[in-house]
Amino acid sequence: AQTVTQSQPEMSVQEAETVTLSCTYDTSESDYYLFWYKQPPSRQMILVIRQEAYKQQNATENRFSVNFQKAAKSFSLKISDSQLGDAAMYFCAYRLNSGGSNYKLTFGKGTLLTVNP
Amino acid sequence: DGGITQSPKYLFRKEGQNVTLSCEQNLNHDAMYWYRQDPGQGLRLIYYSQIVNDFQKGDIAEGYSVSREKKESFPLTVTSAQKNPTAFYLCASKLREAGANVLTFGAGSRLTVL
Secondary structure: OOOOOOOOOEEEEEEEEEEEOOOOOOOOOOOEEEEEEEEOOOOOOOOEEEOOOOOOOEEEEOEEEEEEEOOOOOOEEEOOOOOOHHOEEEEEEEOOOHHHHOOOOOOOOEEEEEEOO | OOEEEEOOOOOOOOOOOOOOEEEEEEEOOOOOEEEEEEEOOEEEEEEEEEEEEEEEEEEOOOOOOEEEOEEEEEEEEEEOOOOHHHHHHHEEEOOOOOOOOOOOOOOOOEEEEO
């Protein structure tokens, strides 16, 4: 079974600085997707960024970027120029991309990010 | 605006009572999901449905039931058999075809058993 591990239950960063959230996963598959979701205090889950496993180039969305290391099964999220609105719980997630398994998103336990002014 | 509506936002239940959480989407999405969120546990899949009149158990289906009579609706019933139902419940949906891999989430329902 696929598992997703976020080893940092909590992280903090100063406003305007950079922070990296870690995520590792376990799979024997080669075709899959990885995601980072953000859950602010409103508890609305918001997609931050996604990565397709067969693409070597790391995904980037404005201040958010990932470091995808397929061989190491690592998928870290870097937030640059951190803003107060980035404070949230961040979840790493994995989804297999094949046939009937095109359904299940497996989540890590989350990292709570605090942004200090 | 298209989206997913979950209701009620907060729900209190006495032990031994069944309760139903509503999830409605107007995104024309085929697949719908229910997740349970507990502190320190991340999100765990309860049930999912890829088409109308069909659904499958997720990782923690015991004590829950669902129906999918309409494409836009996927209600979740928390039965009295669920031993620890107090949690935050999230409904999500997506298009079914391959490549449509992004889940859209509702705002969630908080269930508390008194």
